Amino acid sequence: MTKTILVVDDEPDIRQSVKTILEVNGYKVVTAVDGDDCLEKVREYKPDLILLDIMMPGTPVDDIVKQIRDIKIAFMSVVRISDARKRGLCTQENIVDFFQKPFNVTDLIDRVELILNE
């Protein structure tokens, strides 16, 4: 069965790029432009994984994440974040990975596959 991935980023070019990468590799992709949009799309599409930009305008990502408990989340961030900070961020069980932007396409696909097959 085709897995659905929700890509949340305020930058259209990043949404577009990630969407293409994932679609070419056989996933169904939905996009959202900010945190609130993300919550709406979660209700509507019930994705298997959310790729969530850690810094977006609007409702803080921390608050959004608290409202999603049953779907796997992977963060994306352009700011380099230390391992310690990563551990601090991954407090919720459904937060499964952390992607550093700019990411490597092959690496992204490999890790997404790994997450969804767990």
Added chain:
Amino acid sequence: MDVEKLNIKNLIFSKINRKLTLLFVIVGLVAPALAIYYFYTISISSVPEALYAKQAPLLRTVAIMIIILIAVNAGIIGFFVSRSISKPIKKLYNATHEVEKGNYNVRMDIKTHDEIEELAQAFNRTTAALGRLEEERKEIDSAKTEFLSITSHELRSPMTPMKAQLQMLEEEYFGKLKKKQKDSLGIIVRNADRLDNIIVDFLDISRIEAARLKFNFQQTDITQTVKDITKFMEAFAKEKNIELIVNADKLPIIEVDPDRLSQVLRNLINNAIKFSYENSKVEIAAELKKEYIIFSVRDYGCGLSPENQIRIFEPFYQVESATRRRHGGTGLGLAICRGIVESQNGKIWVESKPGRGCKFYFTVPLEPVRKIKPIKILFSHKGAIERKIREEFQSILGPLGVGEFNELKSKNALGRDDIFGYIDSLTEQYIIPPERGLDFKNRIERIYGFEKDIINEKEDIHHDNFGDEVIKRG
């Protein structure tokens, strides 16, 4: 503040005090002497001879007594008057000293209702103006760091979609590529990566300068860490068939940030491999000293000239553009290493002789430094050296020195060897005596850091790989 603290002895014997008091004493002697002379020659001559002769000794005694008394009085008055002048001047002098030390909050409170008070007020206004300038300088400095940090972030965000799309093209997501297309894409990808590396380095520099560099301290087995890093670098070494030799046994477990340590060590090993000849070796060592661990990376490459040895830690300084083209890199690696090491109160330096390779050293304290200080990386080192050279020019050549310095600077001839040549020309033309020329040279040497490092003086750390003339710097 010690402006108020006045040394009594200094006060009494101060030059201005002495001069003024002497003046009063002379006036005190001359004035009554003149008065008495007038009394004798003009007034007494009208008095009958007999009476005068009878009273003469008494008169003389009285006259001398009067002269002495007036002189003493004049001296005492003179002392106090001159003190009232010299005291505020001494105060001003001390206040100027404070300003020299960089304390721009000194204000003079002198109420003498004369020129000295006016001078004090002018002094206060000048210090206030200096204070404002200093404040402005600090603001500009932090704005520079802030600007660097913001622009680096802004520059980095477009890299994400750019690199993603490029990689997709390269991985043939959108169809097969012809060889020429692939080659072209390869060039774009390589340069995008290079640009991204520069941005990442800029971010690091902005963090170091703003004291926002994060250190994540944890108990770390140094021996293991050094071995891991070396293993990681082995892939690069193999390309040039370079052997990596590690000597890092019996090191304690200390609290450091292993990521930062590996960032510095990786950078040095990477450089060593880059500048080594094929089929040679790179030696990596770590040794426990009293209060720190000293790490070293030794290569047998082309080595560095004395001037390059100090300038190599400047941002964007690469020995020559030809090597940059050959070796790649952003030119910021060593500057960042210096920032990281100095943030932890460590030292980083290089020993080298041209043609005989380099040995880079850095130290890491056994106790981590938790309070991170800001370290100047951009536009700092070179400026400080130039300033010092300028001062020496001024002190040796006097007012002419500044002009000469500026002329050398405009010719971009402030390197050690350039200046030495210039000093030689001065002594040859007998503009300055040879001993003075030698002194001049020594001072320039000191600025360029040819003195032994403090660390080196305490403990002998160099293993004499370069023969007798080992040159060291921090």
